[in-house]
Amino acid sequence: MSHIHFFGAGQMAEAIIRAALQRHTIAAGEVTLSDIDPARIALLRQRYHLNDDLSESAALSAAQYIVLGVRPQDDLAAVAAIINQYASPNATVISIIAGVTLEKLAALLGDTRPIARIIPNTLTDTGLGFSGVAFNPHVERAPLLPFLESFGKVMLLEERLIDAFTxxxxxxxxxxxxxxxxxxxxxVLAGLTRTQSTQAVYENLIGAVEMLKLKQCHPRQLMDINNSPGGVGINGIYELNKSDFAAGLQQSVLAALRRTTELSGN
Ligand SMILES: NC(=O)c1ccc[n+]([C@@H]2O[C@H](COP(=O)([O-])OP(=O)(O)OC[C@H]3O[C@@H](n4cnc5c(N)ncnc54)[C@H](OP(=O)(O)O)[C@@H]3O)[C@@H](O)[C@H]2O)c1
Known part of the structure; x- marks a missing residue:
């Protein structure tokens, strides 16, 4: 990837830069930053040996990709005005701003501007976890995908599903x-040490996912194999069934969806 400029050098921008540098999909000398806070720019430049030769206008002129990493409540119109003034009309804008639609971005950045809207996962350092991604028709996907895949897996979505995905x-x-x-x-409650208990949980979690992938079956089928009549497992599951475990989890997701929709004004 050639030059990439980050507008908003906050937590998520830093996580993306760190992961993409580590996987060599961007080069430190081709990364520039804009942020309201000059100390934040200085810190990230120093921490990741980023380009500090270019002014903001020169950096935007050089940029093939521009990442919008500001918050939904920040002055997006002012950011867009600077991009429109200095950046090439062909530069692709990659917005990670929750709740801001491709339509709204196009209204600020122009109808023919290539724009990708993505919701990154916070598992950036692991390469696991999906980012939800929607493109407008002007984006050339092939050269962009390696960068997107360097801080998570990519799940292409219809834009209407981005809030649910978030x-x-x-x-x-x-x-x-x-x-x-x-x-x-x-x-720990059952008498194991914290270390023993945590190790067992990690291994069970990874093992359960591997088993489901391997057997290509529904979780309930594996639970059925695990639980003999009147045995230890089914007694435990019985208690869980009486709790609001599943409903509590599902209600939590729906509450998060309500909040996402509220924040995006959709
Ligand atoms: N964190 C997550 O889990 C996550 C996941 C998916 C998507 N996102 C999205 O990622 C975006 C960034 O989130 P974050 O957690 O990284 O927030 P953050 O750490 O607050 O980063 C936002 C940065 O943008 C700067 N900024 C604000 N207005 C600006 C402007 N006009 N020009 C240049 N820089 C400006 C802020 O500076 P000041 O602090 O000085 O104002 C701050 O450094 C948000 O839109 C969020 O919806 C976050």
């Missing part, structure tokens, strides 16, 4: 962390 898949990693914590606590 609430379920991107916010969803929280439920997994919460599940791991709760289950490790249960192991």
């Amino acid at each position: 609430a379920f898949a991107v916010a969803g990693i929280n439920y997994v962390y919460y599940f791991i914590e709760s289950l490790a606590d249960a192991g």
